[in-house]
Amino acid sequence: MPWTMDDYPSSLKNLDKVVRKKTIDIANSMIDEGYKEDQAIPIATSQAKEWYNNAGHREINEYEKNGKPSERSEAGRKHESNPERLREAEQVVAHEGGWAVKSNNAKRPSDVFDEKDDAIKRGREIANNKGTKLTIYKQDGSVQEEQLY
Template identity: 45%
Template sequence: MPWNMKDYPASMKNFEPLLRKKMIDMANAMLANGYDDDQAIPIAISQAKEWFENATTKEKEEFEKEANPQKNDQHEQSGNPDLLDEDVEVFFKEDKWQVKTKKAERADQTFDTKAEAIKRAKEIAENKDTDVISYTKDGKKQS
């Protein structure tokens, strides 16, 4: 069920309003793309926190000016909820460490170090309740 700034999951109640607004917006977009509530909520919380930490003051100000999320907002259909059950892979390609969900078309993110990539992969996998599969630089699977 979609949410708004007055009716949202209890797990979002202790966050400041701008961060909560981002969480609701992200969660509603995921719901529109076929995610279940119990999948969308933790992912939206995690991703909104990351956005909030990394967004510039200008980005935050611009988002604050946008209309608050509504239950009947239209969201572009994208993504693939079928990927929620897939493990997250960390591998070296094109001089970068890549983090990608198995069967996804492209990497979620790239990093200069494997440690950074594994940290991000663990966050994604934890949100989806899946595993991380790591490879060496030459493509061998690690345990």
Template identity: 35%
Template sequence: MPYTKKDYPDSMKNMNKIARIKAIDILNAMLKDGYDESRAIPIAISKAKDWYEDASNKEKSEMKKEDVTDHKKDVNSSAKLQDADVIVEYSEEDGKWRVISKGAEKADSLHKKKSDALDRAKEMLKFREAKLISKKRSE
């Protein structure tokens, strides 16, 4: 049964109301895609807080009306990647350092500096039981 605007995890109770609605929306989508609830909750909270910081007033206003319980299963779900190792490697094609989950089709992000890519990879690993694979530029 999906979470609602009135029935949500206790860890969301002190969030800003709009950010909480977004977190519930993200959480329900992740659960529908097969994520483990104990891992999905902190991810949803973190992503919702990031969204809230960047969202326009219009987006925030629209979120109030959002049906946070209606989600279709994503056939391209990344749930299978939730415990995948995170790889930092240089991409000759892009001329940047990329951060990618092992088995993923697309990079999570691209960075000019390897240190920035490593920082992003470590952030991703906070929510995973996985390891960081850092490759040298020539590999």
């Protein structure tokens, strides 16, 4: 069952609102990928807390304003699975006065950082976990470096 900020497991009730929001996003994605709810919640909670501890103030504020937990689709139907997103390469690109980490075909970045080195570190972590490629771009949009994981 996909969760929202209004309907989520009671184990999330004491989390900071932004951490809860990120946890719900991650858990919903994991369930769409085939994880069981009892597996997804602790993993998503851990990852959301780690994200919060490593994210900059701008990234947290951006997520708090614009990020949203996946909403239930019609009549509570499960979201369509999107396993191809796991095979997409990651990118580090210039983004509104900072640097963003995003999948090749994603509309929005998964993370935004003030410092490029922080974005590269996160991009490497994601690409390594997915076993894909990381492309790091310069401010002018040209390729700085590519790495395969």
